[in-house]
Amino acid sequence: MNFGLTVLAASLGWALTAQTASAPAITPLQSLHAINNTVAAQGQTVAFEASVLYSRGYENLLFVQDGHDAIFVRPPDHTDWQPGDRVLVRGKLQASFRPLVVGQSVTLIRHGALPKPVPATFDELIRAKRDCMFVTVHAVVRAGDLVVSSTAPVRSARLQLITEGGHFEANVDTDDTNALKNLLDADVDISGAAAGKFDDKMQQTGIVLYVSSLAGIKLREQAHASPWSLPITSMDRVLAVYHMNDLTPRVHVQGTITYYQPGSAVVLQDGSKSLWIETHTREPLQIGDQADATGFPDAHERLLTLTDGDLRDRQIFQPVKPQPATWHQLGYWSSNTPDGHMYDLVSIEGKVEAEVREASQDEYVLSSDGRLFTAIYRHPPVPGALPAMTQILQGSKIRVTGICVIVQANTINPGQEVPFNILVRSFDDISLVSNPPLLSVRNLLVLVGALLLVVLIGGARSWVRERRVRRKSAEAAYVERRRSGILEDINGSRPLAEIIEQITELVSFRLRGAPCWCQLADGTHFGNCPPRLSALRIVEEQIPTRSGPAAGIVLAAFDALTKSTPGESQALTGAAALASVAIETRRLYSDLRHRSEFDQLTEIHNRFSFDKYIDLQIEEARQHGQTIGLIYIDLDKFKQVNDRYGHRVGDLYLQEVAQRMKKQLRSRDMLARLGGDEFSVLLSTVRTRAVAEDIVDRLNRCFDEPFIIEECTIYGSASVGLALYPDDGTTRDSLLSAADATMYLAKNSKKPADIPVAC
Numbered sequence: 001m002n003f004g005l006t007v008l009a010a011s012l013g014w015a016l017t018a019q020t021a022s023a024p025a026i027t028p029l030q031s032l033h034a035i036n037n038t039v040a041a042q043g044q045t046v047a048f049e050a051s052v053l054y055s056r057g058y059e060n061l062l063f064v065q066d067g068h069d070a071i072f073v074r075p076p077d078h079t080d081w082q083p084g085d086r087v088l089v090r091g092k093l094q095a096s097f098r099p100l101v102v103g104q105s106v107t108l109i110r111h112g113a114l115p116k117p118v119p120a121t122f123d124e125l126i127r128a129k130r131d132c133m134f135v136t137v138h139a140v141v142r143a144g145d146l147v148v149s150s151t152a153p154v155r156s157a158r159l160q161l162i163t164e165g166g167h168f169e170a171n172v173d174t175d176d177t178n179a180l181k182n183l184l185d186a187d188v189d190i191s192g193a194a195a196g197k198f199d200d201k202m203q204q205t206g207i208v209l210y211v212s213s214l215a216g217i218k219l220r221e222q223a224h225a226s227p228w229s230l231p232i233t234s235m236d237r238v239l240a241v242y243h244m245n246d247l248t249p250r251v252h253v254q255g256t257i258t259y260y261q262p263g264s265a266v267v268l269q270d271g272s273k274s275l276w277i278e279t280h281t282r283e284p285l286q287i288g289d290q291a292d293a294t295g296f297p298d299a300h301e302r303l304l305t306l307t308d309g310d311l312r313d314r315q316i317f318q319p320v321k322p323q324p325a326t327w328h329q330l331g332y333w334s335s336n337t338p339d340g341h342m343y344d345l346v347s348i349e350g351k352v353e354a355e356v357r358e359a360s361q362d363e364y365v366l367s368s369d370g371r372l373f374t375a376i377y378r379h380p381p382v383p384g385a386l387p388a389m390t391q392i393l394q395g396s397k398i399r400v401t402g403i404c405v406i407v408q409a410n411t412i413n414p415g416q417e418v419p420f421n422i423l424v425r426s427f428d429d430i431s432l433v434s435n436p437p438l439l440s441v442r443n444l445l446v447l448v449g450a451l452l453l454v455v456l457i458g459g460a461r462s463w464v465r466e467r468r469v470r471r472k473s474a475e476a477a478y479v480e481r482r483r484s485g486i487l488e489d490i491n492g493s494r495p496l497a498e499i500i501e502q503i504t505e506l507v508s509f510r511l512r513g514a515p516c517w518c519q520l521a522d523g524t525h526f527g528n529c530p531p532r533l534s535a536l537r538i539v540e541e542q543i544p545t546r547s548g549p550a551a552g553i554v555l556a557a558f559d560a561l562t563k564s565t566p567g568e569s570q571a572l573t574g575a576a577a578l579a580s581v582a583i584e585t586r587r588l589y590s591d592l593r594h595r596s597e598f599d600q601l602t603e604i605h606n607r608f609s610f611d612k613y614i615d616l617q618i619e620e621a622r623q624h625g626q627t628i629g630l631i632y633i634d635l636d637k638f639k640q641v642n643d644r645y646g647h648r649v650g651d652l653y654l655q656e657v658a659q660r661m662k663k664q665l666r667s668r669d670m671l672a673r674l675g676g677d678e679f680s681v682l683l684s685t686v687r688t689r690a691v692a693e694d695i696v697d698r699l700n701r702c703f704d705e706p707f708i709i710e711e712c713t714i715y716g717s718a719s720v721g722l723a724l725y726p727d728d729g730t731t732r733d734s735l736l737s738a739a740d741a742t743m744y745l746a747k748n749s750k751k752p753a754d755i756p757v758a759c
Contacts, residue, residue, distance in 0.1 A: 024090065029066040032093070032101075036445055040099035047090045051112060053134045054080035054193040054210040056173070058154060060108070063132050063193035063210065064089065065115055069694040070132035072096075075103040083212045084112045090096065097202050098131055117191040122165025125194055125207045136191040138220070139163040144180035148600070154647060159183070161190065165247075168207035169197070174214050175647065177676040185223035191216045197302065200333045200340025200406075201273065205299035207359070252294045253306070256320045257313070258345040259403045259425055260285045261378055266311055267343050267403050268293055269320050274343040277309035282381075285311060287425055288319035303342075322401045327368040330404050331417045347401040348373075348422065349433055352392050353544070353577035356487055364430070365577060366400070372546050372580065375400040375422045375430070390427045394574050395436030399427040419546050436570065475510075482506050496586045500526040502584070503575050504554070510571040511556055516577060518543075520552035530557050530712050537562065541572035543579045551583045600674040601651055602658040610672035614682055614732050621685075621725055628685030629692040632721040632739035633661070633699065634747065638677035645712055652709045655718065657702070664698040680739075689724060696720050719747035 003601045032046060043521040050064035050071070057080040062073040067550065073089055091103040120135035139161035149228030155175040161168055170190055174180075190209060197206035211217065233241070239299065253275060255268030262282040268275050268291060277293050291470065295309035325346045333340060350366030350373065364375040379386055392398060402424040423432060451465045482507065491500050500518050508516040517527030520543075532537060536557040542550040555576045556568065597609040605613070614630070622627045635657065635738050642650040654677070661679065662671050670682040681699070686692045699720055707714040721743025723729055 018343075026088075028333065029064075029069045029071060032099070033071060034070040034699075035093065035094035035099050037099055040093040041095040042321070043092045043094065045090070045092050047088065049086065049088050049109065051115060052081040052083055052085040052087060053114065053132075054083065054212055055079075055212070057081075060248075061210070062103070063134075065134055065194070067131070068118075068133075070134070070193075072098075072100045072105050072132050073106070075106050079106065081106070081108075084114045086110045086112045093414075097204065098128065098198060113621065120194065122163050122168070122207075125168065126166065126204075128196060128204065130194045131196070133194055133346040134191065135209070136186075136189050136192045137161075137163055137168070138170070138189055141183045141186050141188060142167075143251065144183050146175055146177065146180070159190075161188075166207075168209065170209040170211055172211040172214065172216070175642075176214065179214055182222075183219075184227050186219055187221040189218040189220060191218075196278070197299075199302050199304055199343050203273075203304050205302050205304050208221035228566075245636050248296050248298075250294055251297055251306070252292065254292050255379075256318055257285055257287050257289050257291050257318050259423060260287055261380075263381055266291075266293065266309065267345075269343070269345055272339075272344075274345075275304065275306055277311070279309040279311060281311055283311075283313075285313050286315075288317050290314045290316040290318050301679070322347050324348070325404075327371050327373065328417065330373075330420050331371070333406070333418050341404045342406055344404055345401070346404050346422070347399055349397060349399045350375075352394055352396045352398060354394070354487075354574070354581060355389070355392060357389050364392070364398075364400070365581065366398070367544055370544065370725060372544060373420055373422065375402065375424055377427065377429075378426045387427070390430055392430070392432070393436050394577065395428060395570060397433040399431045399433050400424055401431075417471065417547065420557050422541070437566070479506065479510060482509075483574075483578070487581075490578075490582045490585055496582060497524075499582045500579060504577050507554065507556060507571050507575045511568060514556050516554070516556045516559055516575075518552060518554050518575075520583075521550065529555075533557065535560055537564075539564065539568050539572060541576040543576045543583065545580060546584060551580060554579060563729065602655050602673050604658050604662065605670060605672035607672065607674050610670070610674065610680060611681070611732065613670055614735075617682060617684055618725060618730075618732065618735075622730075627727075628725045629681075629686045629695075630723045630725070630735045630739045631681035631683065631692075631696060631699065632743045633679040633681070633734070634719050634743055635679075636717045636719060636747070636750070641714060641716075645709075645714075649709050649712060649714075653707055653714060653716065656707050656709065657718075660702040661699055664702060665695065669695075680736075686724070689722075692722055692724060696722050717750075719743050719750070721746060 003070055024045045027046050027048050029048045029050050032048060041546075047065070050066040053063040053065050053070065055075075056061050057075075060074050060078065061082065062071055062075045064071060073091065076091075080568075086109040088107045088109055089101060089103055090105045090107075091101040094100050094102050115134055117134045117136035118130065120130045120133075120137055122137075124130050125135070125137070134685040140163070141159055142162050143160040148155055157172040157174050157180055159170040159172060159180075161170060170192060188618050190211060192209035192211035195203040195208050195210060197208055199205050253268060253270075255270035255273075255275065257266060258269045258274070259265070259267035263280060264278070266277045266279055266281075266285065268277060275293075277295060279295075291314055292312045293306060293309050294311075295306035297306045298305050322345045323341070325341060325348050327348070330341050330346060330348065348368060350368040352364060353367050353372065354365040356363045356365075359379075361376050361378045363377075366373055366375060385578065400422050402422040405421050405423055407419040407421060448469060451469050482502070486499060486502050486506070489502070500520075504516045504518055508514060508528065515528045515530050517525055517529040519525050537560045538555055538557055540553045540555045543552045543554060545551050554572050556572060558564075558568075598604065598607060599606045617628050620626070635654075638650065638653075641653055654673075658671065658673065658679070661681070665671060665681060666683075668684050670684075672680050672682070674680055681695070683692055683695060700718070703716045703718060707716055721739040721741065723735045723738035725735060729735040
């Protein structure tokens with residue numbers, strides 16, 4: 001700390017001490033802005049006046065500025081402040097990327113106007129020279145999407161922009177879909193509070209601007225053409241238009257090598273900091289040596305990397321000691337407590353649930369504190385046979401050492417627990433802590449030795465024992481083949497029900513034909529469940545998941561007079577682990593497919609699903625000479641519902657409208673939400689226009705009864721347009737245009753009226 005800053009901190013500390021018994025003295029924001037994280041970590045109490053730049057109450061975000069100094073405040077409640085409000089902030093300093101204030105109270109002094117935004121360049125923003133300030137940036141809009149907050153039912157816009165120097169994001173408080181569409185490829189000046197995107201170590205991974213409304217976006221020049229009017233490009237020629245002028249300078253870092261995958265990646269660690277380096281080098285590098293690396297910084301989806309890296313081993317052996325950690329410590333992500341472990345060398349203990357050898361890597365599925373994670377050893381790119389996989393009995397407790405890597409970092413929000421993998425460097429990073437409580441390798445070897453001794457000692461008895469050993473070995477080989485086949489089916493297209501049936505059959509075989517079945521959490525059953533269970537001894541094992549409650553249970557039934565054996569628990573534990581892998585894999589696939597085809601708010605088909613389905617229906621109608629119908633529906637004055645009652649009531653209104661319209665359709669008809677307050681209905685095989693018009697009348701009558709939503713009565717209405725294939729159009733676009741035109745005729749024929757409401 002320099003002399004001036006020392007005097008400032010000392011003066012501030014004296015003033016705060018003198019005010020201990022009462023509220024702290026008002027401190028100019030300029031003085032607070034000069035404090036560094038070392039001083040801020042002491043948590044002094046401060047008070048200052050400033051103007052609100054941006055406020056998002058439901059996420060406790062508040063940016064304030066006074067003159068040329070700005071700071072981030074985490075307010076004590078969910079109050080939404082208006083841009084320009086002059087407020088008095090009282091709170092405590094906290095260390096972060098830059099010092100911030102944890103607010104104890106925020107009091108309105110007066111309403112005012114926003115300060116004039118300061119022009120900012122990409123270099124100034126990425127170097128945090130304009131951190132928290134109200135800035136304006138000249139950029140081109142690359143993409144615009146609506147997002148739903150994970151903490152509140154609020155929709156806002158997220159823009160992807162490109163400016164001279166690089167890419168950044170903007171969060172805009174609007175849900176105007178049409179406005180976003182019109183911004184694509186537009187040249188704009190965008191004004192908002194400048195901030196950074198960070199990883200779990202509070203290292204900056206990008207730039208984001210917080211913009212209070214669409215008024216913060218000034219259009220310089222509209223896009224020359226709509227993106228949808230561009231000529232179609234053949235998929236194999238997409239890269240032909242690629243062009244980039246990357247002026248990113250090379251950087252030089254130092255650290256200890258903790259991971260090396262030749263031709264792919266190196267991880268360097270220096271104290272609490274670690275960095276993933278993408279490299280093409282295949283030179284011999286020694287893990288544990290200090291090294292220099294040079295390359296080009298890049299950040300994508302909260303992951304900080306160095307690309308096109310070159311490395312130089314300094315031949316100084318100074319290994320990093322792995323940090324012992326629990327599942328929660330590795331899986332918890334929060335930028336408010338920057339002590340994450342992304343790319344750190346760690347060690348963690350877990351119980352082996354399954355192990356899989358693949359062509360490119362070996363995987364060990366482990367459980368710790370009731371949650372799953374995977375330890376991965378990637379095979380080195382060398383010719384010849386792979387080294388033998390370290391065989392570990394299921395149920396064994398092991399300690400794995402390696403690099404912690406977060407899975408699906410783009411889905412992370414602060415305060416969440418997220419899945420992770422451990423990248424091990426060699427099989428030496430896997431050590432056995434304890435054998436499973438059941439049959440172990442050592443016990444099996446002792447048994448085989450005893451049998452061999454009996455063979456040498458006794459004639460007939462030794463022959464019988466030898467037969468038993470051969471039978472067990474054959475059974476073990478058969479079990480392993482069946483298990484490997486099940487793992488292949490999990491990664492294939494075989495239905496989940498068939499895979500669960502195979503797992504129960506395998507368990508039944510291992511338990512000498514005992515009935516075995518699986519009961520999933522949704523109530524479905526698979527396998528051989530006896531009709532009468534009261535007279536049987538039941539053994540069960542829960543099916544674990546990565547997070548949340550168990551996915552179900554695996555059960556086996558035995559004669560009530562028999563005693564339990566170690567093999568029963570081992571067989572059920574292995575089956576539960578296999579079922580967990582199968583269920584989690586299918587759940588992820590089903591969720592992704594559902595999200596791609598259905599609207600997340602109304603749970604009806606989305607625009608993507610509608611476009612695909614209408615093309616199929618048009619082709620089928622063309623081949624069979626049939627008539628199909630397209631109905632276009634636009635809710636009247638939906639914006640007034642949002643403005644008057646809020647977006648939550650608006651979303652509930654959309655859901656109720658969708659359910660009412662769905663009940664008026666035939667089972668073979670399709671209802672879709674195209675976006676905002678626009679819906680469409682695809683009528684498959686209509687005999688006459690009168691049949692289609694009857695359905696249009698039923699849809700209009702959906703709005704005869706008022707909508708009762710959270711003690712509010714809304715009298716809604718809609719404008720509906722109809723088009724038939726082939727009378728009104730023979731392509732998707734022509735049908736949509738015809739239906740849209742008739743819809744607008746219907747809308748323009750109505751008299752304007754407010755939406756009456758009774759609360």
